[in-house]
Amino acid sequence: LPFAPDFDDAPAPLPPAPETSSPSQPDAAHVGFASAELPIGQDAPNAPAPLASPSLSPANGGPSSPASNNLTALAGDALFSVNPPELDLRPGTLAPIDPETETIGAVVFPASAPMPDFPPLNAVGQPAPEAADPNAPGANASNPPPNARPLFGFAPQPVSETAPDPLPMTTRPEPISPNGPDAPAAPVAPVAPDPLGAIAWADSAQIKPLLVTPPNALVGQAGAFSVVMDTGDAPVLGYNQPKTLSFSVVNRGEAFNGRIQLLVPPGWQISAPPALGQRQYIAARSGILRADFHLRVPEGAARIDIANAVTLRFIPDGQGPMSEAEFLLLGASCWRTVGTFANFDGEGFDRSYLPEDRPGLGETYVSRSMQTIGWEKRVFTESVLDLEPVFKASPGVCYGQTTLRSPTDREARLVANTNYAVKVWLNGALILRRFNRETFRPLLGGGPWATDVTLRAGENALMLKWVRGTEPYQFSLTVSDRLGRGLPDVGNTAW
Secondary structure, three states: OOOOOOHHHOOOOOOOOOOOOOOOOOOOOOOOOOOOOOEOOOOOOOOOOOOOOHHHOHHHOOOOOOOOOOEEEEEOOEEEEEOOOOOOOOOOOEOOEOOOOOEEOOEOOOOOOOOOOOOOEOOOOOEOOOOOOOOOOOOOOOOOOOOOOOOOOOOOOOOOOOOOOOOOOOOOOOOOOOOOOOOOOOOOOOOOOOOOOOOOOOOHHHHHHHHHOOOOEEEEEEOOEEEEEEOOOOOEEOOOOOEEEEEEEEEOOOOEEEEEEEEOOOOOEEEOOHHHHOOEEEOOOOOEEEEEEEEEOOEOOEOOOOEEEEEEEEEEOOOOOOEEEEEEEEEOEEEEEEEEEOOOOOOOOOOOOHHHHOOOOOOEEEOOOOOEEEOEEEEEOOOEEOOHHHHOOOOEEEEEEEEEEEOOOEEEEEEEEEOOEEEEEEOOEEEEEEEOOOOOOOOOOOOOOEEEEEEOOEEEEEEEEEEEOOOOOOEEEEEEOOOOOEOOOOEOOOO
C-alpha cells in the first residue's frame, strides 16, 4: 500500500462513484478498496473476513470492540487496520472516518447512492471470473475468460488438465542421441593442425627446462642451438657494477666442433671461462654446454646506452657457417642524491632547503646531524627507486638529480608515484607537488602523481625532493607519451 497522504494537502478528488456497476467488470477506481458508508461494527455484504493481526488483537492491546475507530482497507488479499485521525469526509475523497456518522472506508459514497455490488477478488487483487458454462461454444480450459487480465503483462503458459508423467527415480542423466536435433554438425573438413609440437609430458628432457628456467632469463636461437641467458637479479647493467651472465646451450642439430665467443660493446670488460677459448664439442641432438661470463663497464672508459646488445657466436671448424644469438641488456638509471635533512611533523615538505637554492653538483650542505654532505652518485636498476639507504631508514628530506635525454622535442607525461610526498622540477620549473599518504601504486602514463611535460631535444635537467614520514619511503619514476606508451629512447643512463 502507498503511504498515507498528507491531510494538510489533500489529493485531488477521485471521480464520483457510478450509480450502478457491472458485477463482471467493476470500475477500476474502486477495485482494491473496502468502500462503504456503514456504521461502525456493521459489515458490508459479501465482505471477506478480516485477516488476523497479532499487533491489533485484543490480547496485544488492540481494539477489543468493533465500535472502535478502525479503518479496514482491502488491497489485493491483505487487510490492514489502523487508527486514523478524526477528519471530515467528503464524497469521492480519501478519508478514513466521519466523527458524526462513524463511517469507515477508503472511498466514500454519498448516502443516497446505492452500494456497488463488487465481485469477490482473487489472490492477486483482480475480480474473480464468473463460472463459465462448460457447454458454451469455445469453452476450454486453455482459453481464459475474456475479462481476465494477465498478471505480469503477458499470458503465462496454461496448465494441463492431463495428469503428468511420474518422475523417474534415477540420478543418471539420459544421454542425448547423436542423431537428434541437438546433435552438433560434423565438420566438413579437418581442422588445421597445431604448428607447434605437443608437449610430451612423459619426456623429462622437455618438461624440466620449463620448471627450472630463471625468471630473468632471456631465450634465443642460433641455428640449431637453443640458448638461454640468465641475467641474475635483472637484465640491467650499471657503471662499475660487476655482472654475471650464465649461458645454457642445447644442440638440436648435428655435432658441433669449434669455438664460442661472447661479443660486447666497445670498452666493456669481459672475463670468459678459461676452457672456453679452446675448441668445444657439443654432442648432436641433445648436447648441452654451460658457461659463465663476467662483465664490468668502467665509468669514463665505456658507454652504457638505454639498450645494449650482447651476442653469443658459434664458429665451427671447417667451412660451416657461423651462427649467433643476440640479447639485449638495459642500462641502469644514473642519479645524484643528497640528504638527509630534518623533517619535523611533516613541515619539511613546505620548507625550502639549500639544495633548492644552490642545486650545483659541487655544492655542500649541512645535514640534520650537523654533518657536511654533498651530492653522491647512485645507480638504480629499476623504475622503482630504493631510497631507504639515502634516508637511513628514518624520517627526513632528500634530493635527487638526473638528466633525461631525448633525441627530439616531444610531448611527454611524467609519473612520480610515492606513498608520501614529492616535488619535481624540470629544467628549473616546478611541474609537480603532491603530499598525500596513500598506498604505493607505481603506474605508467596516468594516475594522480602524473603531469604532462614538454621534453626538448638533448638533455633535460630533472630535480626531485623526496619527503619521508614514519613509514618506509617508496618511489617510482616513469616517462611516457601522452597516451601512456613508454618512450624507449628517453633515458638517464649517464651522469
